[in-house]
Amino acid sequence: DGGITQSPKYLFRKEGQNVTLSCEQNLNHDAMYWYRQDPGQGLRLIYYSQIVNDFQKGDIAEGYSVSREKKESFPLTVTSAQKNPTAFYLCASSRAEGNQPQHFGDGTRLSIL
Amino acid sequence: AQSVTQPDIHITVSEGASLELRCNYSYGATPYLFWYVQSPGQGLQLLLKYFSGDTLVQGIKGFEAEFKRSQSSFNLRKPSVHWSDAAEYFCAVGAPERGKSTFGDGTTLTVKP
Numbered sequence: 001d002g003g004i005t006q007s008p009k010y011l012f013r014k015e016g017q018n019v020t021l022s023c024e025q026n027l028n029h030d031a032m033y034w035y036r037q038d039p040g041q042g043l044r045l046i047y048y049s050q051i052v053n054d055f056q057k058g059d060i061a062e063g064y065s066v067s068r069e070k071k072e073s074f075p076l077t078v079t080s081a082q083k084n085p086t087a088f089y090l091c092a093s094s095r096a097e098g099n100q101p102q103h104f105g106d107g108t109r110l111s112i113l
Numbered sequence: 114a115q116s117v118t119q120p121d122i123h124i125t126v127s128e129g130a131s132l133e134l135r136c137n138y139s140y141g142a143t144p145y146l147f148w149y150v151q152s153p154g155q156g157l158q159l160l161l162k163y164f165s166g167d168t169l170v171q172g173i174k175g176f177e178a179e180f181k182r183s184q185s186s187f188n189l190r191k192p193s194v195h196w197s198d199a200a201e202y203f204c205a206v207g208a209p210e211r212g213k214s215t216f217g218d219g220t221t222l223t224v225k226p
Contacts, residue, residue, distance in 0.1 A: 042215075092157075100145055101214060102162075
């Protein structure tokens with residue numbers, strides 16, 4: 001079955017360290033998204049990409065970076081500049097119709113050591 | 114700017130009872146509207162979506178939602194709730210400007226036996 005795979009499920013970051021969250025999809029979707037979810041809140045858009053080698057900042061891009069070298073992959077790097085990285089990170093994808101997130105991965109929970 | 118309000122943080126219903134989760138949005142034109150469900154520690158699953166046309170939308174798992182332009186609402190309904198419906202539900206509004214979705218803060222549904 002097609003879907004989105006996020007890894008790892010749990011990740012710990014030390015002070016001053018960059019960490020990369022993996023997101024792979026085999027749905028042949030053009031668009032991919034990264035969201036951050038904090039307790040009791042909805043999802044906030046970090047970055048999104050509608051096509052390979054192109055991506056746009058979302059509402060809370062500061063302290064994060066992404067790349068889109070392949071259609072099926074959209075890794076997110078949480079840099080040391082992100083001072084409050086503890087959250088649940090969700091990757092999503094969609095077909096061209098509406099270009100809004102329609103399939104989600106199971107998330108990565110990032111914590112500070 | 115678009116926004117979404119889910120007025121009810123937490124709702125409790127008895128198994129077999131009907132359910133209505135409220136969603137109000139703010140957007141200048143006709144938006145794309147979505148409902149998602151999230152089980153603890155997992156990603157979101159798309160229940161249904163509205164892009165245009167018939168204002169009563171059928172989704173998966175027996176859910177439906179009605180778009181009411183005059184009330185800026187997109188409430189989610191289910192005639193008979195099952196214990197497995199207990200989860201968190203998110204309403205989202207998407208602008209035709211691709212990739213820009215705004216999520217509500219969610220409603221947690223508890224189902225009593």
